[in-house]
Amino acid sequence: MASQIPSLVELVSEASSLYKQTFPGETPQIAACAPGRVNLIGEHTDYNQGYVLPMALPLVTVVVGSPSPGDDAIIVTATEHADEPRRVNFSLANKGPTLSPGAPYWANYVKGVIHHYRAQPLPGFKAVVVSSVPLGGGLSSSASLEVAFYTFLQQLRPDDGDKILKAVACQQAEHTHAGVPCGIMDQFVSVLGKEGHALLIDCRSLETIPVPLADPDLVILITNSNVKHSLASRFRDKLDDVIYRRARHVIEENHRTVKAAEFLKRGAYHEFGQLMLESHNSLRDLYEVSCKDLDGLVSAAMEVNGVFGSRMTGGGFGGCTVTLLKAHVIDRTIQHIQERYHGTPTFFVTTPSEGARNLQLS
Template sequence: MIKKLQKAFSERFNKEPMIIGAPGRVNLIGEHTDYNNGFVLPGAVDKRIYVAIAPNNTDKVNVFANQFNESYSFSINVSEPHQGWMNYLLGVSYHIQQKGKKIGGVDVIIDGDIPVGAGMSSSAALCSGFGFALNELFQLGLSRMELALIGQKTEHTFVGLKCGIMDQFASLHGKAGHVMKLDCRSLEYEYIPFNFPGHKIVLVNSMVSHSLASSEYNVRRQQCEEGIAILQKHYPNVTSLRDIEPAQLLQHKEELPPIVFDRCSYVVYEKERLLKGCEALTNNDLATFGKMMFATHEGLSKKYSVSCTELDFLAEFAQQIPGVVGARMMGGGFGGCTINIVQAEAVEPFTQKIQAAFNGLFKQTPEVYVTQIEDGVKIIS
């Protein structure tokens, strides 16, 4: 991939690029908790977006996206969104300059091996990689956390998705052999060991696109906010579901509309599962961690209602396959992948069984991606 990218760059722009690798991410547990100011537990993976870049001494950014075979140019004095994938680059350029940083024109080729639509956050990796590249090239002195926040702002303002900070954070802060327990309120984080060489992280794609995810995402957000507004009457100091204990929620169950109670109950218990899961990993106890994953899927499917028939089938079927430690749907929901922790020697039989069973029922063979936890964004060459 790297040699191919260098060759394509010198053919197109007649110069040598710097190449940045920005990983996708998986989130082991802690789903839909980020916008409720809770905790998440992501790790960067060995699938990346590559940004090949060099200055061009103009005020233009010239981009070629290899995966889409599309080129696009824009002025660095950008101020508003356009159409499609280039909004990620427009937004990052804009928000870096809003911080009073000076950038120049660049030539860019983008490529990568993060499967699009698999829920590994290729869009966050693109923002992180491009922001990191500009930061290196023009020596802007932005920290990794500042770059993550610029990526998040880009999603909010140029793309129109009110996402949390997790995806950008994970892509920039990843560390091999570790997942990151991120407090989405304070942005404090700690590395939790996830060093199980005898196991792989396996994603199984439900082959359902996330068409509902962004609209329903905003609905879930509102439902959680509605729950908080009611609970605040009793607990004025509470600012988000992160502050609510299970007992407090149960005490006021009657005051909450049933659907709002279910949504809140999922979030409140997911925090408990995540903290318990981190403790298990610290003690090298993968079995307990896997049980938390199964419970999370149940909650996402029944209480938070963001699963779908295909995801439920994949998560439930995985539980019956030998060598599977944990499984659940991952990401916003309504499609995308399940994340499974599988013994390395069981990966092949797991893949065969789950593909055959899924194909038998849904007449489609799901894509399977075998990944491991790797470092965050870095200069590759």
Template sequence: MIAQVKDKFHQLFEKDPVIVTSPGRINLIGEHTDYNEGFVLPAAIDKKIIYAIALNGTDTCNVYALFNNEQRSFSLKDIKPGEGWINYLMGVVYQLQQRGFEMKGFDCVVSGDIPIGAGMSSSAAVEGGLVVALDHLLGLGLGRMEMARIGQLAEHTFPGVKCGIMDQFANLHGRKDQVMLLDCRSLEFQYFPFEFSAAYKIVLCNSMVHHSLASSEYNVRRAQCEEGVEVLRAYYPGIRSLRDLNAEQVEQYKDKLSPKVYDRCLFVTQENERVGKACAHLQKNELDEVGRLMYASHEGLSRLYEVSCPELDFLAGLARERPEVAGARMMGGGFGGCTINLVEADKVDEFISFIQSRYNEKFGKVPEVYVTSIEDGAKIN
């Protein structure tokens, strides 16, 4: 892929580029907790967005996307939300301008192998890769957490998805063979070794359902959680978000919340508790216990948070039938995308064959399956 991107860049712009690789991410557990100031346990993976990029001495930014062979341009003097994928790049440039940095025009070619709509956060990889590139080319001196904030705000203001910080954080802070516990309020984090990489593989099974509902429903879920906090603040005056409550406290005032808002709040508080338990089990090398928490997470996402779909539920159910699977759950915003499965390394082929066969019987399509590894975050190559 790097060679392809370089070749296309030379062909279009006839100069030498800087190369940036920017990974997708998995999230072992802790879904829809980030925008509730809770805890998440993500990692960067070996699926990547790749940039070839160089300054061009003008006020225009020219971008060629290899994934759809489309070239788009925008002026630094008039950046406003547009249509499609270019929004993610324009949003980054706009946020840098808002911080007072003098932007300069650039030429770039972008490609990658992160499946779109599969819940591996291709958008954060696009954002993170560009901010790393511009920081390098313009000598901005940005810290990694500030870069993550820029990517998050870019997504808020241009594509209009009110995402939490997890995806951008994981993209920029990834470390090979380690997952990261992130406190989404304080932004403090610590690494936990994923010491099972020889015995187990992280296998992502794509439902092949594009999560077209995810963006709009994501914002609905966020609003429901905020509504719950407003109601519960009457009984717990010091709370700022669901992060400040446990599941028992939510249950105590169930009758004060609408049924949907109660379910959302209960899920988030339970999920935060599961993240803490998962870290304790990782430290003790208790992968089976982590797996049980993953299955419980999926149940909550499906029944309480209602962001699953029949295809994802079916995939998670198939995983439960397999003794070689330690745990599985849907991953990402929901309504499609992938399940994440922890599968014994020597049984991966057998697992894939089973999943694809049974899923095809049920839904008439063969799911794509990705065997991934945990890798470093976005970087200059």
């Protein structure tokens, strides 16, 4: 069966309870959230200034907290798999070594967002973070954390509200403090996600076109292989041949992504699904970032009548697949994958959700 996705109300309640436990006698005053994402098609094209077609997920990161002017900023994460310590304490008055990257690694995302926040100076604050976005699954838990924290900071000290520059600031945070030279897609869709829509993003111009994806007979199945692979030993071919195959994938993937958006607008799900499968095969053969686990999940899904298409999503070498299918075959599809796949996958049944937003605390 598919994993139950915690509701936003449940996550806010969990975060608020932890806040009260961590800071006895205090109650959080402000809250914000931002979603993870799944990319339907357009992989390894965003940092090549190409096209992508992601959607925001109901899996979100929630930040609750309160201003505490004059005090240190105290950040706490409730994420079970975060590296220790899960509580960090640093000063905003001196943006020196305390905001430099270091341990624990998760705090680097927070430090980076504070560093690149576009309305300085910030007051001191206390905050708690909880998330339903799986770590390391290719669903952009990092961008979800960055954007949620930026949205939280906007309530402490409002910036000019420019959403594109907000996404860019969060991308810069990942570059400078997490050491990941990511493209703009993850932060962009976490900020600008729209319920019932995927987003066709031109990563060069940053132009965004909402693509309706609200057919009640259609769902998106995310299958997490729960496997991580190393990049080592995968690039041993002659350099010129490698560059050719990588470039060919990017060029063809850009064409696929633009065509896929048009098919989705027309409800041409079979044609859209075929492009998903072509994308996966290209990622496997030309970009060489798939693995037997992801290939097995895709093959198993495609054997079920009512599945339109399936592909790996995210960086590769493990993580998740994304599958477009008819809603009434979801249970049959999950059962078939479990029977055919030799592993312990987890499943999330999703539809396109809203981007980052402020939350009301009761």
